[in-house]
Amino acid sequence: MIIQRSQKIFNASGADRLYVTAPDLRFYLTGFSSSDGCVVTDGEGTAFYTDARYLEAAAAALKGSGIAVKQAPKGGYSVLAEGAGTLAVSISRMTAAEYLELTKRAGKIADCTQAFENAMSVKDEGELAAIKEACRIADRAFEDMLGAFKEGMTENDAAAELEYRMRKFGASGTSFDTIMAFGEGSSVPHHETGARKLKFGDIILMDFGCKWGGYCSDCTRTLLFGDDKKHEDFKKAYAQVLKAHYAAKENITCGMTGREADEAARSVLRGAGLDKYFTHSLGHGIGINIHEFPYLSPRSTDVLADGMVFSDEPGVYFEGDFGIRIEDSVTLLGGKVLSLTDSDKKLIIL
16 A cells, blocks of 8 residues: 555654655655645654645545545644654755754654665556556657658657657656757757757657656667768667667676676677767666666666666767667566567667
8 A cells, every 4th residue: 555655764764753745755655746745654644735726636546545635734834843853854855945944843853865765766566567658658659750750850849749649648748858869969968959950861869758657767769860871880889889788688687786787788888999988877767756766877886676667778979970879768577677668779770
């Protein structure tokens, strides 16, 4: 039951009361999405406080969950901290003003951020099902998008077409701002989608994802819009990035650190003399948020475990020329990597 999530965080905090206002953490504890609210858990149970805009919907959504739905207090949510000897909050997820106000209300503040990271990093069956659906929608939208690219369309045009398809196939929205990069724009890992027009022979790098049931997907594909026979270096580099992508899938396992996972892919690019062009980490956790624990990077000591969902996204970038990134959302199941996005990763030439 979802109420067990708040009880687990509360117990791990060792505090007298758990107080949560961050929207994503509230959603994790209740399964109800809103722009306003506060979740409070103590020895007597869990309550979700919100204003009149959400009371009816919250009461219907949380009926039978064991989570009480209550009207927001007139004095503001901070009054709910009064009388708590030790109040558990996620300090990194609140403003300085909110934190200072709570210090006036509670005897002591304890940070429960780590408890949230640990709990949220391992997905239960319901969470994994939502992520799988978000990935299925992203795959379907990508495949449907392949026939929509036209010479002269802008990056913004293409991003809008892709986002429309994700919505059309059931997504509630995007996981992040879609990156659509044509030609030389692909050399910037987080290129800002703009007015650059597509022309024959262009590289297309598209980094996209959608949300379903409150959970994210994340995927990147790199294509060629027609073959002008001027992309031999690109094709050779693409083959190495794809090899690195699969090496990560084949070698990552439970108990491995994020640093070791990153090295599984980076070593392939190093062997090809391309590692200096791999300028970001291999991956990041995926869930309610598009970036969360664990992190797969050259310095990460995060330990990977079954039930975690993260990205596998090696890439290389040649300034002012081109970039390549191949990314899937994956999970660990039975100690092995299972791909959740799985559309074609061989080099597609449109």
